[in-house]
Amino acid sequence: MSWLGPVLAVAGLAFRESARNRVLHALVGATLLMTGASVVFGWVSGDEQARQLKIVADLSLSAIALLGTIASIFLGTNLVYQEVERRTVYTVLARPIDRGGFIVGKYLGLAGVMAVAVAAMSAGFLLVYGLAGGRPSVGLLVALALTYVELAVVIGVAVFFSVAAHPIEGAVFAFVVALAGHVTADLQRLGADLARDASGVGVVVLEKVLYGAYVLLPNLENFNVRPHAAHGVAIDPAHAGLALVYAVVYVAILLGLATVVFRRKVL
Amino acid sequence: MIRVEELRAGYRAGFRRAWREVLQGVSFHVPRGAIAGYLGVNGAGKTTTIKVLVGVNAPTGGRASIAGHPVGTPAAQRALGYAQEAPFFYEGLTARELLGFYARLSGVPRPERAPRAEALLEEVQLSDAGDRPVRGFSKGMRQRLALAQALVHDPELLVLDEPLDGLDSMGRLHLRELIARQRDRGRTVFFSSHVLSDVEAVCDHLVVLDGAKVAYEGPTAGFMAQGDLTIEVRLAGALTADATAALAAAAGDPPATSGEVHVVRCATQAQADAVVDAARAAGLQVVALTPARHSLEERFLEAFGRPRQAAGGAA
Structure with missing residues (x-):
């Protein structure tokens, strides 16, 4: 347990520092505003109440996922880089914590902050949904939980780039990964279609590249049950469980890679 | 307390991140209870050595140990307290919060953290500023806070990188007294400084780097006695x-x-x-x-004084 104390100390500090970030406050505020606005959109559509509630759920869940992704990437890509730039990392690494523990601590701190942020955004959404006449279903709660798990994976990607790249480059890379992570199945399908319909070395290489992207990029669609929940379609518990396991494994690999890169750095 | 044998280390510099090995087989020993000054011209490798000793970076060759434990191991890191050059802190935290964080990071049991932070704030005369965010601290306050965070887990050895850098006369005097007091408490102190008059005033042991090697190691009096009388x-x-x-x-x-x-x-x-x-x-x-008799500065320049600056700077 002696290694856990320092890791939790770093996590606690990362939580405190991230929680004070004004960009996060602004993004949470913007999400709550969008949730409120979704009621207006539903009302303007003139549809029956059930359809209005679907609009509220659809827009609100998407806003939580989108703005949560932006916040995770913005905070995550600065997380380790900033410590090295500000040289605050020296007095930390001179204590009994290794670089892997430091990375894990930073990750846990930001994941904790985003858990609170998602909880706040979810509470706002459920309140608005209830006031609009809806009854929060288990499906909606699962969709919110899996949205958080998706953000936890995005934080892992951001933390990796925070170690390996400058924050601006890292943010661009992380956004590309987050966007591509929603179309990995399409990428694989595109490669297979190309290989079937055309020939040549270029096509073979492209098919391999697209397949590689499919394997390496996080499949964030695993966590996207938001349309199902908004439209009242039941969510398979096994799917949710497997998605959670996939996230844990993926994040562990990302943090492992981040540790390898960080250990190679001379500070 | 500190034993360094044939240590090799360096860093990457410049746009192409070229490797520069600044320590090429450095060996020295700092006895327990000494206040040892670590001298060398700019770029000699003082900060590089210190980063290896405190476990921030790994050496590329050779060996080093703290209180018998290989550097970079948890046992070695528990035995030392480190304050870096021009100390950087988490600016939004107060001095009390910072000391609490470093105490937790160092494994100080929860009930001991607050009293220890309080005692240290008292010792470095920051009690009144304990609840203020560090971002408003002056340079002298930062250096004293850096010393307090290095002491928060009651280490046997203090490793200080340019602790007197940029301080005014009063600030230097106060910090010198704080450093000298550590010897009375049985601690060993190892610090680099380019303010040689301060080194002369408090150090009883010297390690001098020149040309990526140790040029002198031993009592301060011995180094001074080698000078032209x-x-x-x-x-x-x-x-x-x-x-x-x-x-x-x-x-x-x-x-x-x-x-x-x-x-x-x-x-x-x-x-x-x-x-x-x-x-x-x-x-x-x-x-x-x-x-x-020459001052340490004169003696240093006499010994290593191809026209250069006195020791200082980061490497």
Whole structure:
């Protein structure tokens, strides 16, 4: 347990520092505003109440996922880089914590902050949904939980780039990964279609590249049950469980890679 | 307390991140209970050595240990407290919060954290500023807070990188007293500084880096004793041409004369004896014999003083 104390100390500090970030406050505020606005959109559509509630759920869940992704990437890509730039990392690494523990601590701190942020955004959404006449279903709660798990994976990607790249480059890379992570199945399908319909070395290489992207990029669609929940379609518990396991494994690999890169750095 | 053997380390620099090995087989030993100054010109590798000792970076070769534990291991890191050059902190935290964080990071049990932070704030005279965010702290307050965070887990060894850098006279005096007090508590202190007058005032042991190797290691007095000793012989009376020639022959240089007072500078005790004999033979009165020892700064420049700056800077 002696290694856990320092890791939790770093996590606690990362939580405190991230929680004070004004960009996060602004993004949470913007999400709550969008949730409120979704009621207006539903009302303007003139549809029956059930359809209005679907609009509220659809827009609100998407806003939580989108703005949560932006916040995770913005905070995550600065997380380790900033410590090295500000040289605050020296007095930390001179204590009994290794670089892997430091990375894990930073990750846990930001994941904790985003858990609170998602909880706040979810509470706002459920309140608005209830006031609009809806009854929060288990499906909606699962969709919110899996949205958080998706953000936890995005934080892992951001933390990796925070170690390996400058924050601006890292943010661009992380956004590309987050966007591509929603179309990995399409990428694989595109490669297979190309290989079937055309020939040549270029096509073979492209098919391999697209397949590689499919394997390496996080499949964030695993966590996207938001349309199902908004439209009242039941969510398979096994799917949710497997998605959670996939996230844990993926994040562990990302943090492992981040540790390898960080250990190679001379500070 | 610190043992370094054939240590090699470096860093990447420049746009192409080229590797620069600044330590090429450095060896030295700092005895337990010493206050040791670590000197060297800019770029000599002082900060690189310190980063290896405290476990921030790994050496590329050789060995180093702290209190018998290999550097970078949790046991070695628990034995030392480290304050970096121009200390950087989490600016939004207060001094109390920072000390609490470092205490937790170092494994100090929860009930002991607050009292220890309080005692340290008292010791470094920051009690009144304990609840203020660090971003408003002056340079002197930051250096004192850096010392407090290094002491928060009660280490046997303090490793300080340029702790007196940029402080005014009062700030330096206060910090020097704080450092000297650590010896009374049985701690070993190892610090780099380019303020050689401060090093001379508090250090009883020196390690001097020159050309990526250790050029001197041992007691401060030993380093100073290696310096050129000047003995000033002050004479009074009328100086004849023969007496001037005799004094010049004894000392190597003619005396500096002002009226009936003459001063001869001798590089060795034997020269001084010869000058005194020549003066007495010429009927001059020997008024004073004054040994003039160099300061550490003069001695440092004399030993390593191809025209360079005194020790300092990061490497």
